[in-house]
Amino acid sequence: xxxxxxxxxxxxxxxxxxxxxxxxxxxxxxxxxxxxxxxxxxxxxxxxxxxxxxxxxxxxxxxxxxxxxxxxxxxxxxxxxxxxxxxxxxxxxxxxxxxxxxxxxxxxxxxxxxxxxxxxxxxxxxxxxxxxxxxxxxxxxxxxxxxxxxxxxxxxxxxxxxxxxxxxxxxxxxxxxxxxxxxxxxxxxxxxxxxxxxxxxxxxxxxxxxxxxxxxxxxxxxxxxxxxxxxxxxxxxxxxxxxxxxxxxxxxxxxxxxxxxxxxxxxxxxxxxxxxxxxxxxxxxxxxxxxxxxxxxxxxxxxxxxxxxxxxxxxxxxxxxxxxxxxxxxxxxxxxxxxxxxxxxxxxxxxxxxxxxxxxxxxxxxxxxxxxxxxxxxxxxxxxx
Numbered sequence: 438x439x440x441x442x443x444x445x446x447x448x449x450x451x452x453x454x455x456x457x458x459x460x461x462x463x464x465x466x467x468x469x470x471x472x473x474x475x476x477x478x479x480x481x482x483x484x485x486x487x488x489x490x491x492x493x494x495x496x497x498x499x500x501x502x503x504x505x506x507x508x509x510x511x512x513x514x515x516x517x518x519x520x521x522x523x524x525x526x527x528x529x530x531x532x533x534x535x536x537x538x539x540x541x542x543x544x545x546x547x548x549x550x551x552x553x554x555x556x557x558x559x560x561x562x563x564x565x566x567x568x569x570x571x572x573x574x575x576x577x578x579x580x581x582x583x584x585x586x587x588x589x590x591x592x593x594x595x596x597x598x599x600x601x602x603x604x605x606x607x608x609x610x611x612x613x614x615x616x617x618x619x620x621x622x623x624x625x626x627x628x629x630x631x632x633x634x635x636x637x638x639x640x641x642x643x644x645x646x647x648x649x650x651x652x653x654x655x656x657x658x659x660x661x662x663x664x665x666x667x668x669x670x671x672x673x674x675x676x677x678x679x680x681x682x683x684x685x686x687x688x689x690x691x692x693x694x695x696x697x698x699x700x701x702x703x704x705x706x707x708x709x710x711x712x713x714x715x716x717x718x719x720x721x722x723x724x725x726x727x728x729x730x731x732x733x734x735x736x737x738x739x740x741x742x743x744x745x746x747x748x749x750x751x752x753x754x755x756x757x758x759x760x761x762x763x764x765x766x767x768x769x770x771x772x773x774x775x776x777x778x779x780x781x782x783x784x785x786x787x788x789x790x791x792x793x794x795x796x797x798x799x800x801x802x803x804x805x806x807x808x809x810x811x812x813x814x815x816x817x818x819x820x821x822x
Contacts (some may be wrong), residue, residue, distance in 0.1 A: 645751060
């Protein structure tokens with residue numbers, strides 16, 4: 438039996454969902470290169486895409502262009518037809534309704550918790566699609582315990598149906614350090630606060646900018662990185678003054694911008710995981726963060742916390758950090774790096790492989806996979822990593 442991967446994410450701008458899919462598959466590909474036993478256990482893996490894309494450099498995954506439209510039309514038709522003889526893995530919140538051996542990852546419950554962050558068309562489609570996909574899925578994944586609890590409540594499912602497949606920030610360490618990047622953007626190393634994320638209302642940029650303005654010259658200038666995402670509403674934000682908006686930047690520049698920041702500020706209202714503050718921690722940058730969503734679960738005791746619904750409290754946290762002595766800042770850095778090391782793409786790839794390997798036993802009557810594909814005589818997947 439072949440394992441198929443819904444490769445639609447490869448045609449989309451990179452945000453948190455796309456980053457998750459790329460990195461977890463890259464980690465799985467590395468393990469497959471090193472473990473013949475794991476290759477035998479899982480069998481062939483093929484990534485199906487709606488349009489021709491540049492290959493990500495995977496060595497053990499096939500990449501196949503499947504014509505038949507784009508977007509959801511492609512998923513419901515061409516993708517389903519091309520993958521129905523095997524297990525399908527969809528890592529980006531959507532997939533074909535008719536597939537009966539579907540491993541589906543839903544990242545958060547933001548669609549219900551902050552609906553204004555999405556366009557009306559997006560909300561209408563996904564509120565109809567996701568509950569049906571979740572009920573039909575052979576295995577469900579999500580990125581945090583917070584997301585599992587919120588999704589279970591919104592979808593009327595048992596929370597234990599979700600396996601936790603966490604994000605990580607380990608990918609940042611693969612990028613070369615780039616100390617000269619801030620200067621190329623007209624920035625002084627150690628002389629600015631950084632915030633990274635798309636321009637969704639969920640990221641709460643208006644409140645962050647207003648709070649920063651209220652601080653005046655008591656805090657460094659604020660640099661915003663990130664762009665628009667299709668289907669996601671965009672919150673109008675004003676640059677100028679002591680705010681610098683860079684839009685999307687290459688990953689290599691992003692590491693340099695992180696490492697040049699005095700601190701990283703993250704004001705999101707709802708997050709199923711929140712990769713950017715963990716990336717900052719991984720790179721030794723102190724984090725000032727909204728106490729919301731999955732952030733306390735993911736970031737532990739390392740950040741300086743604030744209430745994202747209170748502009749005054751956001752300003753208080755930024756001023757408090759600006760007055761911290763160097764020893765306390767160093768303690769924040771140490772605590773953050775220690776917390777970031779708890780998350781590993783390799784471990785998440787192992788959980789994904791476990792979920793995929795278990796799917797044939799969950800197929801409906803009359804749809805059993807061929808005996809021996811993932812048979813009980815095989816060693817458990819976790820022993821092959």
